[in-house]
Amino acid sequence: MSQSDPGAQLRISEIFFSIQGETRRIGLPTVFIRLTGCPLRCTYCDTSYAFSGGENMGISEILGRVAEYAPRYVCVTGGEPLAQKNCLLLLGALCDAGYEVSLETGGALDIGAVDARVMRVMDIKTPASGEVEKNRWGNLALLTPHDEIKFVLCDESDYRWAREIMSQHRLAEKCEVTFSPAQGSLDATQLAEWILRDRLAVRMQVQLHKVLWPNEAGR
Template sequence: MESSGKAPALKISEIFLSLQGESSRVGLPTVFVRLTGCPLRCVWCDTAYAFSGGQTMSLPEVLAEVATHDVARVCVTGGEPLAQPACLPLLGALCDAGHAVSLETSGALDIGQVDARVARVVDVKAPGSGESDRNRWQNLALLTVNDEIKFVLKDRSDYEWARQLIVERQLAALCPLLFSPVDGELAAATLADWLLADRLPVRFQLQLHKILWGKLRAR
């Protein structure tokens, strides 16, 4: 699809309908708008195909494509969606169109200008990602109970790092917290046992889409 030339334009990797695989919205039918590009290179990234390529679409074209799926919930993801300035007007336009909108972001970029109606799922990068020095800690003060913090953990060291961070920064008082194991690196049952032993106030989650459809269709 060619862009109409009207600003703002976005580079889109894909738009598709699936079940939300993560967060408190897990299992709900959701339209995913995946933006191309990401300034981070997490060692366990499972969407590296979104680093480049895609097609340029105008904002009206994106909204029209989303509308064809006839689903209320929309998740804007990447890559890192906030790396594209036009992501901000996209989020607002989706809300204006009546969608329940969530944003999946690495947490490395400023979330302060995101429309207040959007639920922000902020990924705090643990050391095992190779990108923990990219965490933008100022974002934590901007979070509300409508948002969520996600930790993707590769090993015991990542877990202990996240556990300490929760205590030191009192993250449980900010918003819901999500813990996920890196697929193929940390056994899900092992992480579950650690959480139970420590009684951490977090939600354990697996990537539902991978359980249902496997890595080839993982979104």
């Protein structure tokens, strides 16, 4: 169990209720807590508005906002949530409150202290993301079957690179792996054909929320 400080503050970009568009929980009604700030600048980032701004909120206030939606699932995202040290307290408090909690992290920061009850969804940044050098490879040893790995792919070179990383680190044996096309950069059907051709043990995924609400940033 966590030892959460209900008065601990975090910088929050937004809290909203929507359909989970990614991960094994795709399609499920979910409350999203988007934290402000990110140390990365990926070429395909679609939430750059969360790099700054937002408002300071205490954990008890955040829990109150979440409870208004009476959800089962809560996703803590960003930006990069782990860039705020009190994110760890928030994750524990959400688990203590009985929610099924997931964390979306860019993989550049240590995930080792994240509450074991949280499903960690960790990006591995590809060359075309512009942030491949920021990958914290030590995180791979911390992943369990409860977690997920995500590659966002911009082109065929990214695909080949991700395929090699999967083989080199035996990622499919650690947890579920998702390949997603970067919107506007890689055709989803093309990616699906490569996956089938190479018989990769990955989940092919498009962002459902962008299909449902194509003109609403961040939703």
